[in-house]
Amino acid sequence: MSHSKIIVALDYSTADAALELANQLDPHRCQLKIGKELFTRSGPSIIEALNKRGFNIFLDLKYHDIPNTVAKACAAAADLGVWMLNVHALGGAAMMEAARESLGHSADRPLLIAVTLLTSMDKTTFDQIGLQGTIEDTVFRLAQLTYDSGLDGVVCSAHEASLIRRQLGQKFKLITPGIRPEDSDHGDQHRIMTPTQALTAGSSYLVIGRPITAASDPMAALDAIEQSIANY
Numbered sequence: 001m002s003h004s005k006i007i008v009a010l011d012y013s014t015a016d017a018a019l020e021l022a023n024q025l026d027p028h029r030c031q032l033k034i035g036k037e038l039f040t041r042s043g044p045s046i047i048e049a050l051n052k053r054g055f056n057i058f059l060d061l062k063y064h065d066i067p068n069t070v071a072k073a074c075a076a077a078a079d080l081g082v083w084m085l086n087v088h089a090l091g092g093a094a095m096m097e098a099a100r101e102s103l104g105h106s107a108d109r110p111l112l113i114a115v116t117l118l119t120s121m122d123k124t125t126f127d128q129i130g131l132q133g134t135i136e137d138t139v140f141r142l143a144q145l146t147y148d149s150g151l152d153g154v155v156c157s158a159h160e161a162s163l164i165r166r167q168l169g170q171k172f173k174l175i176t177p178g179i180r181p182e183d184s185d186h187g188d189q190h191r192i193m194t195p196t197q198a199l200t201a202g203s204s205y206l207v208i209g210r211p212i213t214a215a216s217d218p219m220a221a222l223d224a225i226e227q228s229i230a231n232y
Contacts, residue, residue: 002027002029002030002031002055002056004029004030004226005199005203005206005229006029006030006031006205006206006208006222006225006226007030007031007032007033007175007206007207008021008025008030008031008032008033008208008209008212008218008222009033009035009207009208009209010022010032010034010035010038010213011035011037011038011209011210011213012037012213013037013038013041014038014041014042015038015041015042015045015046015049018034018038018042018046019050021213022050022053023053024217024218024219025055025218025219025222026219026222027053027055027056028054029222029226030055030222031055031056031057031058031083031084031205032050032055032056032057033057033207034046034047034057034058034059034060035060036061036062039059047080047081047082048080048081051081056083056084057081057083057084058082058083058084058085058086058175059077059080059082059084059085059086060085060086061073062086062087062088062115063085063087063088063091063099064088064091064095065095066095067094067097067098067099068098070087070091070095070098070099071098071099071101071102072102074087074099074102074103074112075102075103077110078102078103078109078110082110083110083111084110084111084113085110085111085113086112086113086114086115086155087099087112087113087114087115087151088114088115089114089116089143089145089146089154090115090142092145093145093148096114096145096150096151097150099112100149100150100151111152111153111173112151112152113146113151113152113154113155113173114142114146114151114153114154115155116138116139116142116143116146116154116155116156116160117135117138117139117142117156119156119157119176119178121135123135126138135160136160136163139156139157139164140160140163140164140167143156143160143167143168143172144167147168147172152172153172153173153174153175153204154172154173154174155175155176155177155207156174156175156176157176157177157178158176158178158179158193158198158201158203159201161174161176161198161201161202161203162201164202165201165202166202173204173205174202174203174204174205175204175205175207176193176198176203176205176206176207177207178193178207179193179194179198179207179208180193180194180211181194181195181208181211181224181225181228182194194228195208195225195228195229196228196229199229206229212225
């Protein structure tokens with residue numbers, strides 16, 4: 001099982017493209033994230049194929065529904081052998097607690113984390129949807145709710161990681177998208193950090209997509225990122 005801090009986002013539309021990229025990576029040196037498009041098009045078979053190659057899979061479907069529905073979806077994801085899955089913290093405590101109970105208490109159960117606010121959200125969007133206060137305050141409230149609901153961690157921007165880490169301790173896992181190595185394109189992410197900055201801020205795992213998947217040599221790009229965070 002990989003102990004890498006790097007999660008490579010397989011943001012592809014087909015299983016063939018995802019497997020082609022996976023075949024260029026070492027499963028001992030990264031985990032893989034499967035999102036909505038790839039899972040919707042390819043289904044559970046893509047998880048099975050990547051598990052057979054030895055990869056830990058983060059199933060990033062962000063479940064958000066009534067508690068019973070989310071609990072059953074999480075149990076189904078666990079049956080697929082995923083390493084980690086997530087829900088939306090905005091679904092509330094009852095939903096998150098039901099999801100957590102559905103996974104049982106064995107040592108090999110999947111990690112269950114919650115999304116606070118998407119890293120693509122800027123202040124304009126925050127205001128448009130009627131949330132009050134600041135992005136940072138809202139992220140922290142949702143992280144605290146997640147912690148109190150018994151989940152393992154949250155997805156958050158690295159910009160909020162230091163505050164969450166100080167308040168919720170070292171065991172609570174912080175998974176941070178919006179990670180871009182120095183001199184890379186920002187894409188559609190607004191609240192970004194470099195890998196070293198994110199780990200310094202308290203991130204547990206770094207979700208990295210195009211800087212690796214769009215590289216001419218994905219394994220070399222992964223190696224360069226590993227070298228940049230070697231002291232962490």
